[in-house]
Amino acid sequence: MRLLKIVPDDTNIDFVRLRYWAFGLTTLLTIAAVALVFIHRLNMGVDFVGGIMIEEKFMVAPSVDKVRKVVDDLKVGEASLQQVGSPTTLSIRLPRPESNDPAATNQVVEKVKAALSQNFAGAQFSKQDAVSGKVSGELVWNGILAVVVAVLLIGLFAIFRFEWQFGVSTVVAIMHDVLMTLGFFALTQLEFDLNIVAAVLTIIGYSINDKIVIDDRIRENMRRYRKMEMREIINLSVNETLPRTVMTSLTILLALFALLIFGGHVLRGFTAAMILGVVVGTYSSIYVSSSLLITLGLRAEPTPDKPGKPNAATGAERVGPGNN
Missing domain, CATH: 1.20.1640.10 (Multidrug efflux transporter AcrB transmembrane domain)
Structure with missing residues (x-):
């Protein structure tokens, strides 16, 4: 039912x-x-623009300007910050280091993590992504x-x-x-x-x-x-x-x-x-x-110059091309 x-x-x-x-x-x-x-x-992600994306979770909603100042003081490039999901989670996007060595990327990430932990009590690293410009x-x-x-x-x-x-x-x-x-x-x-x-x-x-x-x-x-x-x-x-x-x-x-x-x-x-x-x-x-x-001019009935042909299976008249 x-x-x-x-x-x-x-x-x-x-x-x-x-x-x-x-x-x-x-x-x-x-x-x-x-x-x-x-x-x-x-708002292209790191997948498309390249660079480093770090996601950080805070105990309370931080001041975006203060977070940006902390990251800028590290001299690792211009940071782009955006709230992700909730006010307590920030996405920090940074340019990729000139060196393609993964160790250089890890050094940048570790510097940012350490600086945020020192300046914001309870800040926790969530994830990171890194993509080269060519990729x-x-x-x-x-x-x-x-x-x-x-x-x-x-x-x-x-x-x-x-x-x-x-x-x-x-x-x-x-x-x-x-x-x-x-x-x-x-x-x-x-x-x-x-x-x-x-x-x-x-x-x-x-x-x-x-x-x-x-x-x-x-x-x-x-x-x-x-x-x-x-x-x-x-x-x-x-x-x-x-x-x-x-x-x-x-x-x-x-x-x-x-x-x-x-x-x-x-x-x-x-x-x-x-x-x-x-x-x-x-x-x-x-x-x-x-x-x-x-x-677009679709019609059900066959046009006079293109009459429908019988369907071999059913014997019914078939619609002409361009009109079915």
Whole structure:
């Protein structure tokens, strides 16, 4: 027995009616996200910019200016400080020593640890990361390449699996999801490291899964209701898949919120990116990817110059290329 049913099976919501409002909102949010990335920049982690990152925990919230003065007095380079997770935890970022010898890096870390322990009672060293400039440059390129290749391959898959309109709408929707994530990190200044790249790729995977399910239902209904208008087919398809979409998103969000609360600050950026990605991905699947098919001229019935051919398996008329 079902004790709770969040979305009825017989919903009849006119999603397509709001597509122009959705396109306008999507355009504004995308422009805002790109502007935030260019204006505020991403708070790149050591993985991408190189250097030394030291994480220190204090008994009470310290004065950031005092911590910076203590570190600057060591003459180990200009320090960049940021609270991580709680006011009592600071991330201290320093330039990497000129020498590539790991011993030089360890000396810098030990000097900082000793100075902080001496000036702040109860200060405890948490962790450190060190990445060379060459490695960080390679990681930046590999991260960008991974995202671009993933989006392009997904678009090609949608084109060969369905039609070119599905491929274009899917790529547009996924790029919207990625840009929303980048804009969020530029706005919040959460550290952007390799964990976030992994989150972005995971968001792409989740988003394409949702979109392919809806696209497949649209194609089935196009074959079933050849004389139905495209907006009606899309509304029908989205409503038919809506219970699955909502329940999948809710169950994933429950797990992510648990991870956000109990996973600690190390996973906070990854989890925040995933939560945003699930919400934005669900929105783009319904209001961007599906509705864009109408704008791209997708039609259910065969065109006069390309009549449908009988399907060998069922004997039903097949939709002509470019119109299914």
